[in-house]
Amino acid sequence: MGRWEPGARERLAEAALELFDERGYEATTVADIAARAGVTERTFFRHYADKREVLFGDxxxxxxxxxxxxxxxxxxxxxxxxxxxxxxxxxxxxxxxxxxxxxxxxxxxxxxxxxxxxxxxxxxxxxxxxxxxxxxxxxxxxxxxxxxxxxxxxxxxxxxxxxxxxxxxxxxxxxxxxxxxxxxxx
Amino acid sequence: MGRWEPGARERLAEAALELFDERGYEATTVADIAARAGVTERTFFRHYADKREVLFGDxxxxxxxxxxxxxxxxxxxxxxxxxxxxxxxxxxxxxxxxxxxxxxxxxxxxxxxxxxxxxxxxxxxxxxxxxxxxxxxxxxxxxxxxxxxxxxxxxxxxxxxxxxxxxxxxxxxxxxxxxxxxxxxx
Incomplete structure (x- = not known):
């Protein structure tokens, strides 16, 4: 979670919100969320334990x-x-x-x-x-x-x-x- | 849920409680619960949708x-x-x-x-x-x-x-x- 990724956390939350809304929670994967946010899956997991956590901030x-x-x-x-x-x-x-x-x-x-x-x-x-x-x-x-x-x-x-x-x-x-x-x- | 199975619901709940306590929730399967209660898995699913439901009654x-x-x-x-x-x-x-x-x-x-x-x-x-x-x-x-x-x-x-x-x-x-x-x- 370094300074080289400003806003990745927020972008992931926004991407997840869009995808859960468009496709439903079950049909959305972590890979989908990371891709929509423009980050890698590895970055996703640096910020959140799983896709259930992504809308819950810190x-x-x-x-x-x-x-x-x-x-x-x-x-x-x-x-x-x-x-x-x-x-x-x-x-x-x-x-x-x-x-x-x-x-x-x-x-x-x-x-x-x-x-x-x-x-x-x-x-x-x-x-x-x-x-x-x-x-x-x-x-x-x-x-x-x-x-x-x-x-x-x-x-x-x-x-x-x-x-x-x-x-x-x-x-x-x-x-x-x-x-x-x-x-x-x- | 016919009259030929008196108490199956309650026996399943008791069996699940014992097993979750002994082995933990994750390590317990529906098959384990049904076996402990002396009923078939099919009977389990006539009473409860999944193992998460079994402690929650009606x-x-x-x-x-x-x-x-x-x-x-x-x-x-x-x-x-x-x-x-x-x-x-x-x-x-x-x-x-x-x-x-x-x-x-x-x-x-x-x-x-x-x-x-x-x-x-x-x-x-x-x-x-x-x-x-x-x-x-x-x-x-x-x-x-x-x-x-x-x-x-x-x-x-x-x-x-x-x-x-x-x-x-x-x-x-x-x-x-x-x-x-x-x-x-x-």
Whole structure:
């Protein structure tokens, strides 16, 4: 993954998205994806373990968007306030990514193998958020539940966000979902 | 699935659980599972599409435990009260199933392929609960969120329940988790 291949990772993700959409996930090979991206198969495997991974970016980087916000929250923030800050940070991260996210969501939703992988990534995101909350001194059961509320709010907000033709403020939608959760549990 | 094979479904699930535990999921074949259960491979495939399905029972039957409770809730019950009734019903359904559930959870948690399938089943359960709430007149966004809260509460409660050596009241644990969610969002 040297400097001589700028954007190979992103080109591979774009190529895979196009091919999964055109031919379906099963009918697309790693060789097809590499060829469309203009790289070798060897380069593909330097970036991704298999074709199932190619739409999922770097989970450590993605999870850090949420967990860094949790770690940076003021000491006096409640678990739910901390969740709100993580949702705002995730909203910021997705600015400008709506067109890709929208196409990606359609392809992932249409293929069980990709949907399964997405759900596991969501589970790991929740675990990472819970660990970040525990590191702030939140007791483990409350941390686990707050992490679940965060991923639920984010998932619901994301679903609404990609359903719209135009990019809107994902963070604001997510905060709105948190408010709806609050109202439901009142 | 005729009357001449009482319990073949359950015997297959038990055989698969034993074999996945002993040899791992990858090293176990459908032929192994069928042999251990004392049935033919053909019988296996009358009950399950593949070896990934064998620990998951009948999702329609399982989801109905929750959705029947939602449908039967008093007309005046709030969405969250309805969720509580579904959690109680699920708790009833699991009475006596703790030893199997505990072993099953350990095997599922140790194999990504099974964990992925479990997460998809949870997603479908949530969708079924949301549909049952919509059928009661709950608006779709509130139904989706209530369904997420229900599956989150159930999942957290289930995790705590199987972590214990002895069977306790799963429904009561789940109601307790709902209360914790309420406190977190206050």
């Amino acid at each position: 989970p450590a980087e993605y999870n850090a968007v949420f967990t860094d916000a949790v770690a940076a929250a003021p000491a006096e923030a409640s678990p739910l306030d901390t969740a709100a800050l993580a949702l705002r940070a995730a909203g910021e991260w997705f600015v400008g990514r709506h067109p890709y996210a929208r196409r990606r969501a359609a392809v992932v939703g249409a293929h069980t193998a990709l949907q399964e992988r997405e759900l596991v990534k969501q589970l790991h995101l929740g675990e990472a958020i819970a660990a970040a909350l525990v590191a702030r001194g939140v007791p483990a059961p409350a941390a686990a539940l707050t992490a679940e509320l965060t991923t639920v709010a984010f998932h619901q907000a994301f679903t609404r966000w990609v359903a719209r033709d135009e990019e809107t403020d994902l963070g604001a939608i997510a905060i709105g979902v948190l408010d709806e959760l609050r109202a439901l549990t009142r | 999702p329609a039957e399982y989801n109905a435990v929750f959705t029947d409770a939602v449908a039967a809730a008093p007309a005046e019950a709030s969405p969250l009260d309805t969720a509580a009734l579904a959690l109680r019903a699920a708790g009833e359904w699991f009475v006596g199933r703790h030893p199997y559930a505990r072993r099953r959870a350990a095997v599922v948690g140790a194999h990504t392929a099974l964990q992925e399938r479990e997460l998809v089943k949870q997603l479908h359960l949530g969708e079924a609960i949301a549909a049952a709430l919509v059928a009661r007149g709950v608006p779709a966004p509130a139904a989706a969120l209530t369904a997420e809260l229900t599956t989150v509460a159930f999942h957290q409660a289930f995790t705590r329940w199987v972590a214990r050596d002895e069977e306790t009241d799963l429904g009561a644990i789940a109601i307790g988790v709902l209360d914790e969610l309420r406190a977190l969002t206050r």
